Amino acid sequence: xxxxxxxxxxxxxxxxxxxxxxxxxxxxxxxxxxxxxxxxxxxxxxxxxxxxxxxxxxxxxxxxxxxxxxxxxxxxxxxxxxxxxxxxxxxxxxxxxxxxxxxxxxxxxxxxxxxxxxxxxxxxxxxxxxxxxxxxxxxxxxxxxxxxxxxxxxxxxxxxxxxxxxxxxxxxxxxxxxxxxxxxxxxxxxxxxxxxxxxxxxxxxxxxxxxxxxxxxxxxxxxxxxxxxxxxxxxxxxxxxxxxxxxxxxxxxxxxxxxxxxxxxxxxxxxxxxxxxxxxxxxxxxxxxxxxxxxxxxxxxxxxxxxxxxxxxxxxxxxxxxxxxxxxxxxxxxxxxxxxxxxxxxxxxxxxxxxxxxx
Amino acid sequence: xxxxxxxxxxxxxxxxxxxxxxxxxxxxxxxxxxxxxxxxxxxxxxxxxxxxxxxxxxxxxxxxxxxxxxxxxxxxxxxxxxxxxxxxxxxxxxxxxxxxxxxxxxxxxxxxxxxxxxxxxxxxxxxxxxxxxxxxxxxxxxxxxxxxxxxxxxxxxxxxxxxxxxxxxxxxxxxxxxxxxxxxxxxxxxxxxxxxxxxxxxxxxxxxxxxxxxxxxxxxxxxxxxxxxxxxxxxxxxxxxxxxxxxxxxxxxx
Numbered sequence: 001x002x003x004x005x006x007x008x009x010x011x012x013x014x015x016x017x018x019x020x021x022x023x024x025x026x027x028x029x030x031x032x033x034x035x036x037x038x039x040x041x042x043x044x045x046x047x048x049x050x051x052x053x054x055x056x057x058x059x060x061x062x063x064x065x066x067x068x069x070x071x072x073x074x075x076x077x078x079x080x081x082x083x084x085x086x087x088x089x090x091x092x093x094x095x096x097x098x099x100x101x102x103x104x105x106x107x108x109x110x111x112x113x114x115x116x117x118x119x120x121x122x123x124x125x126x127x128x129x130x131x132x133x134x135x136x137x138x139x140x141x142x143x144x145x146x147x148x149x150x151x152x153x154x155x156x157x158x159x160x161x162x163x164x165x166x167x168x169x170x171x172x173x174x175x176x177x178x179x180x181x182x183x184x185x186x187x188x189x190x191x192x193x194x195x196x197x198x199x200x201x202x203x204x205x206x207x208x209x210x211x212x213x214x215x216x217x218x219x220x221x222x223x224x225x226x227x228x229x230x231x232x233x234x235x236x237x238x239x240x241x242x243x244x245x246x247x248x249x250x251x252x253x254x255x256x257x258x259x260x261x262x263x264x265x266x267x268x269x270x271x272x273x274x275x276x277x278x279x280x281x282x283x284x285x286x287x288x289x290x291x292x293x294x295x296x297x298x299x300x301x302x303x304x305x306x307x308x309x310x311x312x313x314x315x316x317x318x319x320x321x322x323x324x325x326x327x328x329x330x331x332x333x334x335x336x337x338x339x340x341x342x343x344x345x346x347x348x349x350x351x352x353x354x355x356x357x358x359x
Numbered sequence: 360x361x362x363x364x365x366x367x368x369x370x371x372x373x374x375x376x377x378x379x380x381x382x383x384x385x386x387x388x389x390x391x392x393x394x395x396x397x398x399x400x401x402x403x404x405x406x407x408x409x410x411x412x413x414x415x416x417x418x419x420x421x422x423x424x425x426x427x428x429x430x431x432x433x434x435x436x437x438x439x440x441x442x443x444x445x446x447x448x449x450x451x452x453x454x455x456x457x458x459x460x461x462x463x464x465x466x467x468x469x470x471x472x473x474x475x476x477x478x479x480x481x482x483x484x485x486x487x488x489x490x491x492x493x494x495x496x497x498x499x500x501x502x503x504x505x506x507x508x509x510x511x512x513x514x515x516x517x518x519x520x521x522x523x524x525x526x527x528x529x530x531x532x533x534x535x536x537x538x539x540x541x542x543x544x545x546x547x548x549x550x551x552x553x554x555x556x557x558x559x560x561x562x563x564x565x566x567x568x569x570x571x572x573x574x575x576x577x578x579x580x581x582x583x584x585x586x587x588x589x590x591x592x593x594x595x596x597x598x599x600x601x602x603x604x605x606x607x608x609x610x611x612x613x
Contacts (some may be wrong), residue, residue, distance in 0.1 A: 004453075016485050196473060196474050197470070200473035201459070204456055204460045211449040215449075218435060218441055219460065219527065221432055222430075
């Protein structure tokens with residue numbers, strides 16, 4: 001993806017390679033370093049509660065990036081996200097319970113399960129669009145959840161499958177701090193893979209298909225192939241996120257994968273900002289932290305004890321309300337807000353960009 | 360030997376007869392203008408050639424190969440690039456990205472290598488970026504390179520669409536009213552580019568056009584459609600003075 005020239009004085013691109021460089025300016029380099037130091041230092045200073053929150057954000061980021069590639073970039077609406085997370089979690093859980101398979105087998109296995117399901121989820125996309133596609137993926141969500149539930153009852157794990165901490169190179173991944181780093185690395189890999197796809201021909205093919213299928217076909221882009229590819233890659237990523245979730249929680253139960261989970265992921269990409277990878281990350285942070293924020297606010301209110309019973313209801317309502325606010329007032333999501341704030345500082349003391357300049 | 364050979368093309372949508380036995384062939388390097396009043400079926404001919412419509416009867420051969428039944432992307436891959444009447448650009452993508460997307464079929468990278476951005480992918484991206492830059496230079500779009508196409512003036516968008524078709528490195532160009540919506544300056548630029556494509560690249564073109572001045576100045580041969588039928592064919596002088604063509608455009612005196 002060719003990026004616009006960053007607004008930095010004295011910065012020039014000297015080669016085509018500069019156009020797809022990940023970090024361009026010295027300022028961006030410094031900021032990245034500061035952020036990396038913050039991420040590494042965070043679990044050593046924060047309380048276990050906040051470390052757990054951050055770990056949840058990393059997990060959500062992987063799923064949100066996967067859904068962003070599929071829906072925000074390639075334009076294929078899917079409501080099967082919770083089903084795919086469940087498929088990954090159950091693949092890992094079942095393989096572990098039945099064959100005691102180690103971590104390095106269960107994780108690739110759940111990626112394969114996800115990829116295969118991706119083809120199944122994706123096939124309707126060759127014929128259906130928009131709402132109809134959404135409904136067909138929703139049907140598959142229920143099939144996956146049903147199969148998971150059947151396994152639980154048949155094998156007598158009706159309360160869920162217990163998964164022991166994974167052992168890697170004879171080292172047990174157990175402490176929250178280790179999990180924080182493992183999932184941070186996983187989210188980092190997911191982000192890098194997404195960026196790489198976006199700056200090469202698959203990403204362009206997806207954006208082209210999103211923009212106009214007929215035109216993309218007429219220009220030589222094999223629509224069926226790239227739609228299925230989007231489903232396969234997105235589903236494999238999601239499924240791995242599901243498996244990591246199973247290990248992190250140490251427990252897999254089908255109740256965790258309700259339709260509400262799908263809605264949360266869809267909310268992440270809408271609130272974050274459609275069609276933008278940074279949006280997926282911002283959305284993951286927002287949606288993961290939001291319920292805790294509401295809970296915190298409510299406990300700070302006078303008469304908090306009497307409100308305790310309605311925390312869940314208020315949470316749902318506030319969540320829906322925030323989503324509507326974003327759709328109406330900021331369709332570009334948190335990314336749009338981020339851009340405005342950034343431009344304010346970049347242009348200061350001026351208010352508007354120069355007309356006709358390269359944006 | 361004809362480069363593209365269309366014969367007996369029939370296209371029906373239910374009871375609506377859009378094309379009724381259209382036949383023509385385009386010679387190598389020829390600038391072939393397809394003209395006719397609104398609704399004559401010009402764009403339908405183009406859509407049949409590029410595989411978007413499937414004709415009810417007739418044959419379309421390109422380079423000795425039958426195109427009927429091929430998917431649009433295979434037809435593009437065979438070397439037939441096209442533009443669209445209304446631009447139809449990928450609006451959120453920059454000019455460079457639009458052109459790189461138009462060049463999609465010339466890439467040989469696979470998604471696994473792309474996910475890791477292996478050196479092969481990096482090299483391919485750089486080589487194609489350079490090729491795209493040459494086309495940007497050719498159509499003089501340098502100042503719009505990184506601008507999202509959706510925000511550009513319509514004339515520039517049309518020109519970018521022309522560039523996107525060239526980016527495929529085609530053997531044959533299908534141009535659907537490239538001058539529609541362009542102002543006089545832009546039309547003159549377009550005429551210049553058409554001649555350069557013809558003389559420098561030697562590309563044969565089917566060119567749908569309403570501007571008769573441009574057509575008579577530039578086209579080698581004209582083919583006139585009216586209500587899906589061929590009413591005249593030949594050199595600009597003869598065709599534009601043909602009574603059937605005049606009456607199709609202007610009507611007849613009762």
